Amino acid sequence: MNATIKDVAREAKVSIATVSRVLNNSAVVTDETKQRVLDAIKKTGYKPNALARSLKIQKTHTIGLIVPDISSPFYPEVVRGIEDIASMYSYNIFLCNTDQKEDKEMNYIEILSEKQVDGIIYMGDIIRDSVKQQLHDVGIPIVLAGTEDAEFEFPNVNIDNKKASYDAVKYLISLGHKKIGMISGPSDDPIGGVQRTSGYKEALSEAKIRFKSSLVVEGNFKARQAYLAMLKLLENNVDAVFAASDEMAAAAINAIFDSGFSVPEDIHVIGFDNTYLSYMFRPTITTIQRPAYDIGAVSMRLMTKLLAKEPIDDMHVVLPHQLIVRESTGYGEEKK
C-alpha cells in the first residue's frame, strides 16, 4: 500500500541504507545522490513508518498520560499544557482515563509499557503503593503532575498545598476570625488530607490561635460528608471555615444556610481548586487556584529533560498558587 524505503531505493537506484542516510542526515551523501533520493521520495509519496523506526532505535517519541478523568475540571488544562510542550519537542501523547481506579491504572501502565512509551506522566490525588511499584518496574522516566508521592521518589510538579491552605487560613485570620473550622480531605490522602490540614495548623499557630481538634472534621472532597461536617462545626460556633475542595465548601455553605445562618454575613467560607462550582455557586466562593496549564507544561518540560538525560536542577518543582477572593468571604457583590 504505502511506499516503503525499499521502493524509494529502487526508484532512486540506490541502496536502502542511502535512503535512510538522507532521511536522517546521518552521514554524508553527495548532493547528486541526495537529490535523486529526494526526488524518489516525492515521486513515491513515501512516508517513513514510525513503528519500524521505533522498533529499531528503541524510542517511540510517545509518552503516556494517566489521568483520573479528562472530563472533570482541572485536568483538561493540565493536559493541554502537557500536549503543547510535547508537540514542541515532537512527542505524541496517549491519553488514559482511570477514574483513579487501581485496576485501570495498573492495566494502562502495562499497556503503555507494551506500547513502548518513552515516559509516563501520572496524575491523580492518591498514588497507591502497587501503582508506584509498577511505575518503577516499567523502567522509564515518570513525572507526577499536580501530585506527589509521599517519599518524593518520583520527579513531580505541584503547588505547595500546605502553603496554599496556610494562605487561605491566614486570609481568614486577617479578616479577624478566631474560630476557624476546617473540612479536610481524607486523612489517608497525603495531600488533600495531611498537607492541607498541616497548613491550617501552621497558620493558626503563627497567629497564636490554639488548635482544637474539634474544629477539624474529615471529609472526602464530596458534598454529603461535608454537609454533615459543617453541621458539627456549627455546634462549635465557628465563624469561618476552610474546606479542602470547592464542592465541600459549597456543601458547607448549604449547611450553614439550612441552619439559619448566612454566608458571608455570619460565616466566611473558602474552598479549594477554583472549579466552575466556585464561581457558579451563589454566593461565589473564595478559593485557591492551582495553575493547571503550567503544571502540565512544566511537567512535560521536565519529562523532556529526563528523556534527554539533561542535568536537572530540581526534580520537584513547586509552582505558585493563588487565592481568589469572592463573595463567600465578603468580597465582591457580583453585579448584574
Next chain:
Amino acid sequence: MNATIKDVAREAKVSIATVSRVLNNSAVVTDETKQRVLDAIKKTGYKPNALARSLKIQKTHTIGLIVPDISSPFYPEVVRGIEDIASMYSYNIFLCNTDQKEDKEMNYIEILSEKQVDGIIYMGDIIRDSVKQQLHDVGIPIVLAGTEDAEFEFPNVNIDNKKASYDAVKYLISLGHKKIGMISGPSDDPIGGVQRTSGYKEALSEAKIRFKSSLVVEGNFKARQAYLAMLKLLENNVDAVFAASDEMAAAAINAIFDSGFSVPEDIHVIGFDNTYLSYMFRPTITTIQRPAYDIGAVSMRLMTKLLAKEPIDDMHVVLPHQLIVRESTGYGEEKK
C-alpha cells in the same frame, strides 16, 4: 533490558513460534509445553513488544484524535466518551490539539499516519479542503465527531444543528416573540453559520414571520463581534435574540444591559452549547445542549465497526439535542 520472546523461548526450551502460539492462542499447543511457556513468561517477566507486533500484523490498535482544544468546553466530554469506548475495545488514543489551525492539523495527520494509527477521529467546526484531502490520502477509517463535511463524504456523528436552532427559535416564537434577531456563526462555517441560520429561517417561515436579513448579523462565536452585532440588532428593535454560541449570547446580554434594556424583562436571549458560561452568567442563559459524551462514544463505536469492517447501518448518526431553559428567557429564578 526487557525480556523478549526469545528469552522466553530459551527459558522454556521451545521455539519462539511456540511462544507466539501460546501468546495468541493461534494454534494447538500441548498443555505441558504451554505450561512450560507460561512459567517461562512469568519467570522472565516478559511483556510483548507492541511495536514489533504491530509492525508485523499491520495494526496498532491505536487511533488518533484531532481536537481543536482539549481545554475548551465540550471537547473533554467528547474525548472521555471516545476513550471509554476505545478502552472497551482495547484501543489507545493519541490526543492532538490543533487550535483548528490548518498547519497543525495537516502536521498531526501526517504524524498520526506515520505512527500507523488504525483510524482518526476528527473534531472541529470547519473542515478545510486541504485537510479533507489529506484525511482521504491517509487511507484509513475517519470519523468526524460533533461535526460534518459538506458532502458527507466521511462517516460522522453529530446533532442536527439546523433542527437545534429551529427548536431554539421556535421556542422564542412560542413565547410570543415576533422580531427575533440572530447572531450567527461565520457564513463560511457550514454548521455554526449556514445550518444554524437555516434553522432560524425555517422556524420563522413556519410561523409565517417574514425573514428580514437585517435581523441576522454575522458573528465569529466570540464576545467582541457579538457585542457589536447586538447593538445593531437593538437598532432594529428586536424583542428576542438567538446566538449561535453561549459566549455570543453572553456578550449580547451585556450589550443589551449597556444599552439600558434588561434580560429577560425586555429581551429574551438563547445561546448554544450549554457551556459553563451559560449557567455561570447572570442571568443564566437558555441554551441548546449537545450530548458531548455520547457524540464521543458513538463516534468511537462507529470507528470500531469501520475497523472491524462490520456492516454499518448508518454512516451519519444524528444524536438528539436538548433545549435547556434558563433565566434569559424568563424562566427559573435561580433560588439560593
Next chain:
DNA sequence: CCACCTCAAGTTATCGTTTTCTCATACCTT
C-alpha cells in the same frame, strides 16, 4: 508392513527501519 495422515513444534522469511561493517574509488604523501 508400509504408505499416508495428523499434529505438535521447529525453521525461517517478513514487517520497515537503522546501523555496523565492507568495499571500491580517488586522493595524498613521500
Next chain:
DNA sequence: AAGGTATGAGAAAACGATAACTTGAGGTGG
C-alpha cells in the same frame, strides 16, 4: 609509484514479533 587515508555507498544484521512452511514422530488402514 606504492602505500595510506578519506569518502561515498552497498550488504547484511539487527529490532521483536507473526505466520507460512517444514519436519518428524506416532497412529491408522489396506
